[in-house]
Amino acid sequence: MRPLLYCLRAGRVMPMVKLFTPYFVLLWALLLAQWPAHAQAPCTDTPNSGACFRVYDADTRQPVTALCTGQRIRLRDCSGRPLDPRKTYYRLSTATVCSFAEGDTVTTLTVPATPGNIVITQNTPNLLVPGTGIIYSRTLRVYAAPEPVFTVATCAPGFVQVSITDRTYDRFTVQLGNGTPQPASAGTTTYAVPNGTNSVTVQGSYAAASLCSGTRTISFTPAAAPQIPQLKQLTVQGSSLEFQWGTLQAEYQYVLEVADAASPGGFRQVANIPASSTSLTLPAATLPGCYRLRLTDACQSTGTRYVSATGCTVQLSATSADGRNELRWTTGAAATGFEITRNGTLLARTGAGTSGTYLDKDVVCGMEYTYRITASSNGVTSVSDARTLKTASTQTPPAPVILASFDLRNRVELTTTDPVSPGSSVVYTRLQDGTSTVVGTASGKLLDSLALLSVDTPPCYTARFQDPCGNTSVASASVCPVILEATPTKDNTDAVQLRWSALNGAATATYQLLLLGPAGQVLRTQTVSGFTYVDLTPPTDRQVLRYRLEATAPGGGRSYSNVVSVTRPLRVVLPTAFTPNGDGLNDVLEIKGRFITTYRLVIRDRNGQEVFTSTSPAQRWDGRIKGATPVPGVYVYRFEAADEMGQPFVQTGSVTILR
Template sequence: MRSVKFLYLWLLLGMLLSPAEPALAQACTSSPNPPACTFVAVDVQTNQIVEKLCVGRAVRFDLCSGRPPLVYFYQVLSGTNAYPNPCGPGLRPSPFVYTPTAAGPVTVTENGQAQAGGGVSTIYFRVFEVYDNPVPAFTVAACSPGFVQVTLPGAPYNSYTVQIGSSTFAAQPGQVRTFPVPPGATSITVAGIYSDSDLCTRSATQPLPQLAAPGPLVIQRLSVQSSSVVLETAPLVAGYSYTVEQADFATPTTFQAVPGAVANGLSGFTVPAARPGYYRLRRTDICQQAQAISEPVSTLTLTAQPAERRNELVWQLGPNPATYELTRNGTPLPAPPPAARSYSDTAVACGLRYTYRLTARYAGGVSSVSEAVSVLATATQAPATPRLLATFDERNRVVLTASVARFPSTGQLTYLRDNTVLGTTAARTLRDSLASYSPETAPCYQVRFEDDCANRSAVSAAFCPVVLAAELAGTRNSAVRLRWSGLRGAPAAATADSLRYRLLVLNPDNTVRNSYAVSSRGTYLDQLLPTDLQAVRYRLEVTGAGLPAASYSNIASAVRPLEAYVPTAFTPNGDGLNDVLEVKGRFLRTYTFTVVDRNGQEVFRGTDRTQAWDGRIRGQQPVLGAYVWRFEAVDAAGKTVVQHGTVTIVK
C-alpha cells in the first residue's frame, strides 16, 4: 500500500514539475517521436502477444523491449482514437489486466511518468480490435440415413469447422451444407474461427438427429369425395417432405405440384377443389438425398343418367384395372369388364332413387374409388303386370300376395274381388274376409299396379282360390262328403307340371293329422273318420303349375251329433250287474248329469264318464223308486245339447 501511495506522489510531482506532461484538465496527447514498439497486449491464459482482443478473454499490457524504466499507467476507452479527457483520472498503474466486454475498437492509453532524478514522461496510444466470440448458433436436421444438413450462422466469425465423429469439414458463414455421417457418430461440433485470431474461437455441440428409413411410397386408395380427392397411402415416415403432384388426362406425363394439398397426418393427403386426372406423391428429405416418386393413380369420375326403365352409368378412368366393383344402394352388382367405361342398369324401378359407387382395383391392393352418385329412375312405359297369389289362412281369411318385377316396395297396388275394388295400398299383402264361402260362388281376385311415375300396368289374370265344403253322410253320419271348386289363375298349368291337390285332415290345433292325394274333380267321400273327434276339419293344399307357394283352401268342418245314453233302471244290490247308473254315448267329454228324487232334491251330480251313481243318498242305502235325470253338454260346434228322462232303482 505504501508503494502505491509513493507512485501516486511521484506522478503528481512529475506533473507539477514537467511542462511537457498533460494537465489534469486537458485531453491526453501523444508524445512526439514514439518508438517503433511502445507496448503490447499479452493474453493472460497463454502469455502470447496478441493483436486482436477477445470478448471475455483477459489481457495485460507489457512494455516493448528498450523502453525506459518509468512508472506506467494505462486506460482503455471504447472507440478508435478515443483519448482520455481530462487526462489522468482514469489511468491505472501497471501491471494492468483488461477483460473486454463488447466487440469493437478500443483505444489503450499508456502514460509513463518519469521518476525523480531523471527521465522524460511519455503518453502513447494504441488501437486494438475486440472480436466477439459467441457460441455458434447452428441448426442441424436429419436427412436420409447417413447424412445431416447443417445451417451455419453468419457473423461474426470468418469461417467454421464442422466435426462429425472423426471427420472435420471446413465451412463458410451462412452456408447450408449436407455432410456425411461416419459410422458410430452421435454428435456434431461447430467451431467459429477468425482468420487473424486463433484465440477468439468458440464451439457448440449438438446430438445428431436420426431419421428413419423412408419405406415404400404407395398411394393405396384414391377416392373422389365431393369436390376433393383423398389419397390414402402406406404409412409415411416423419421427417421427410411429401408433395402431391397432378397431371391431366390429356397430358398424363406432365405433372405439377398441387399447392393446396392438406396432409392427413402420416396417412395421406386431401386435395380440395381437385381436378380429374392422375395423382402421385414425391418424397424428398431436407438434403435432397432420398427422392422418390410413387406410381400415379387415376381418379375415377362416375356420372349417372336416367333412361327408359334403366340407369346409364359412364365413367372416366386412366389405365384399365384388374377388376371393377360396382354397388347400387350398397349392394354389389355384376362387375363390368376391365375395359368398360359404361354400364346400363336395367333392374331399376320408376320413381326409386338409386345410389351407385364404382371401385377400380389394381395389383398390389391399389384402388381408385368414385364419388357416390344418385339418380332417380324414370319411365313412360307401362310396368309389368303384377303376379297374384291367393290363399286362405287358418282363420278362413283370403290372403292376397302381389309381386311386381323391378318394384319390390314402391308404387301402389289396387286389389279387386270379382271386379270390385277392395283397396289401394303400397303393401304387397292384403287380407279379405267374407261372411260365408261356397264352392259354387268361389271368389276371384285380381290386382293392378301403378308406379311412382303414374304408369299403370294391366290388370292381372283372375286368381280363384279353392273353396271347400264338408257335410255328413252315411249311416249314423259315419262319413263326410267333401266338394270343392278348382283353383284358377296358376301361372302355367302345363301338363308336365299340373296342379296337385292334397286333402289335409286337421287336428283341433290345425296341425295335420292325415293327408290324401286327391284329384281336381272336386269331390271326395271320407269314410275313415277319426273316432275321437266329434268335429272333423279339412283343408285342401294346391301346389305346382308355377305357383310361387302353396295355395290353401278354407278350413271346412263336419260336426257329428253328440250322443248320450242313460238306462231306464239299475239294481244297486252288489251282484256286479247294473250296480251303478252311468252315462254312455259318443263324443262325451265334459257335461253336467244330475239326478233328483220325487221331492225335487238333487241326489247325484256328475261331470265326466268316470263318475257314476251307486244309488246311495248321502251315504244311505238306495231307496227303491223312480228318479228324474237331466243331461247337458256343449258339442264341438258350440251347440248346447240337453236331454231328460227317468230311471228306476229296482231290486
C-alpha cells in the first residue's frame, strides 16, 4: 500500500466526509484538478492531533533529545493509539515533510553526517477520519563528534602537560595510560604520571548530548633525565652576539639568560632557545655581558638545577701608530688564557687574567688588518668583535713580472708571477699598432678582449704595482702573446696554412702546435719551428679544425696563442643508378659523405608516392616497395642534412633502378 499524501490536512477533509453528497464528487474532482498548486504550500504539523513519538539511541536504548552525527537511533510512537506499524512512516529532513515512500516505515535510522538541526516527521493514519493522516514533527539538534583538539608536552620524568584547546566540546575527561578517566577543563594542566605511562587520552562530550563524544589518544615518550647544557662559544659581531652550544635534549626547553643584579636570582631571560638548534644570533645584545643557558620544561619543574657554565664577552680596542698596531682587551671573568688572531690566523698567545695588551710590529702600511681576541674560561670560548685598522707607508713597491696568454675563448689572460699583497692592485697597459691603452686594474687575473687579432700587429703588455697607500712601481718588462692565423691552402686539398707572431717579440722561444677538440681538449701535438707551418694531414673525421700554439720562453714561462678554426665543407655522394639484382654488386642505394650529423632521405616514384624514407646510414634501399620485387625506372629523391656546425644542406635529384 502506498502512503497517503497527507499535505491535504485532515482537519479540512473531516467535514467533507461528514457532508459527503453526490455533489461532493464534483467538488473533489475540482480540488484534484488544482492539486499541483496546493502541493507547493509548505508542510506543517496537524494541529491538536495527539501524535507523539520518542527517540532512542539504538545501541544503549536510552531516550535522547539531541543527536550525534552518524548515530543510529530508534523511533517509537508514544501517542497510545493502536497504530499499524505498516502504516506508520518516519523521515529525517531539514524541515517537516508530507511526502513519504513505502520504505519509510523503518524505525531504526542513521543520523546524517552534517551537524545542525534535523527534523523528524511522523506520518500516521487518522483513526477518527479513515483515509486521512496526521503529520507530526520534532526538531532535534545534531552535534558533530570529531576528535578533541589537544597537545601533550613531556616534562621532567614523572610529569606531563596536557593543553586542551578544543572549542567543539564543553566537557572533557583525561585518562593517563590505563588509569581512570578524570574530569578536566579546557586549558593547560600538569599531571603527575605513574612509571610506564606513555599515552594520554582525552574524551570530549556535550552537556546537551552526553552520548555524542569524541576520543583521541596521543602517545608520548617519557623524557630522559635532564642533563646540564653546554655553552660552547659566544662571539661578538658588532652589536650582536652569536652563541653556539652542544646538542640539546629535545624533550626540554631552554632559555638564554644574562647576568643582571636587579633580577631575581641575578640573571634575566633574554631568549627562548629551540631544542633543535645549536646556535643563535642575538641582536642588540647586552655588551659587555655574561651569559648562561638554562634547561627548563613545560611544567617549570627543574628550577635552576640545570644551567651551563657562564661565558662573558671580550671587549677589544685597536689603534695604529708609527707603523705598529696596539691591541687592548678586557673580559668579565678570569680566563685561563687568550689567543690573538690576525686576518683569521693565530698571531700570539698570552697568559691568564681578565685583561691584556699586545703590540703588533709585523705590519705593512696601507694594508688592513683584522684582529680578534679569544678567551677560554670554564669550557666556554669567548671571541671578541673584529677590529680592523690600516697602516701607513711611503715605500715604493717593486715592479711586477707579468705573463700574457690567450684562453680558449681568445681572451688575453694577464697575470703576475709575484703574489699581489692584500689591498694592492696591478695596472695593465696594452701597446698595439703604436697605440697605448690602459686595459684595467686588478688584484688578480685580468682578461683583455681584442677586436683585432693580426700576426702583423700583435699586442704587448706592461704592468705596474699600486699599494693601498698610493705608491706605484715602475713599469714591468713588456710581454707579447703569440698571434696565430690559419687558412686553407689554395689547391683545394685538406691542407691548412698556419703562421704566427713571435712570443714577446723574440725569436728564441720554442713552439708546439696543438690540434684541439670542440671542448678544448688536445688531440695532437706537433713541434714546429720558425713562424709558419703547413698541416698536410689534418684529421679526416673532423669538419672543424681548431689550432692553438703553445710557446715556451727561454726562461721557462709558458704562453698560449689564440685559437683559430678552419671549417671544411660537408660532402655528399649519392649514386644516380643501382642494380638490385642480388649479384652482390651495387644492390642497394646508400649515401656516402663526410661531416654529416643528421639527414633525411625521401624517395618517390613517378606518381609522387613516397616509397622509401631513411634517417640513418644503416637504412639502405634495396629497391623494394612494400616487399615487392624492385621495379626498374626513374625515382626522384630529396636529401636534407646538417653538418657538424648545424648548417643545413639540401640536394634533390633522381636515381634509376636498372635490371
